[in-house]
Amino acid sequence: MMAAALFGYIPAAIAIGALAASLHWSLTLILGLSLVIYSGALQSALLGLMVLNPSFAVVFFVSLALNLRHMLYGPHLQAERPQWPRWYRWVMSYFLTDELYAAAISGQVSQRGFFGLGLILYGGWIFGTVVGALGARLVPNGLLPALGLALPALFLALLIPHIKARADIFAAGTALVVALIGRVLHWPEAYAVIAIAGGATMGWFRQRREDG
Structure with missing residues (x-):
């Protein structure tokens, strides 16, 4: 270990x-x-x-x-x-x-x-x-x-x-997309926080939906 x-x-x-x-x-x-x-x-x-x-x-x-x-x-x-x-x-x-x-x-x-x-x-x-x-x-x-x-x-x-479950894919994908958009559009440095929060939120919602 x-x-x-x-x-x-x-x-x-x-x-x-x-x-x-x-x-x-x-x-x-x-x-x-x-x-x-x-x-x-x-x-x-x-x-x-x-x-x-x-x-x-x-x-x-x-x-x-x-x-x-x-x-x-x-x-x-x-x-x-x-x-x-x-x-x-x-x-x-x-x-x-x-x-x-x-x-x-x-x-x-x-x-x-x-x-x-x-x-x-x-x-x-x-x-x-x-x-x-x-x-x-x-x-x-x-x-x-x-x-x-x-x-x-x-x-x-x-x-x-x-990254195996759909919730993981949704979380990672959302964070990646938001980060790329922020980078391309030259958002303030706060876009890193938005990407983290967005990815975590989407992953959480997806997991809840899968759990029924």
């Missing part, structure tokens, strides 16, 4: 580190980004938004939309593991990811194992970010802009195998 999670974490972290380096961020700033914002989706979104010089409101709503599921993880994890001390849950909430949450509710890890797995995954993420940032320095300047394609390509490769 840990090896599989790291296999997914490290390539994504390398891509994010390389992308940030291609934007001429310093190694200190790139490292700080991964230390403070432990979210691959949010980091990639922020790197893309920085080019648009977004307002604080846009950054806030994108961050909220991409991580809203964590507001559900916490209460559910508390119900599944009531024996864990409150202070421990507060500390580990920072390291909580989709994979760590799945491991916790499945009963595959103990309290100590949950802590160890969280630290290892976090360390792997930091390691991958540094490798990507340093590796990007070896790339000729003329090829640096091409690194911007690495992260979207990686997330697309991870996303496509999971």
Whole structure:
């Protein structure tokens, strides 16, 4: 389980580190980004938004939309593991990811194992970010802009195998269409929020319709 999670974490972290380096961020700033914002989706979104010089409101709503599921993880994890001390849950909430949450509710890890797995995954993420940032320095300047394609390509490769149900197709398709329209029509940077909200809403309605 840990090896599989790291296999997914490290390539994504390398891509994010390389992308940030291609934007001429310093190694200190790139490292700080991964230390403070432990979210691959949010980091990639922020790197893309920085080019648009977004307002604080846009950054806030994108961050909220991409991580809203964590507001559900916490209460559910508390119900599944009531024996864990409150202070421990507060500390580990920072390291909580989709994979760590799945491991916790499945009963595959103990309290100590949950802590160890969280630290290892976090360390792997930091390691991958540094490798990507340093590796990007070896790339000729003329090829640096091409690194911007690495992260979207990686997330697309991870996303496509999971799009199976019609609700998933509706959600992904709606978000893609709205994002493309916003890009072509040069909408304000808020179109990213609209694309996320539109995709999630369409997927939810479609799922409800299928469930009858």
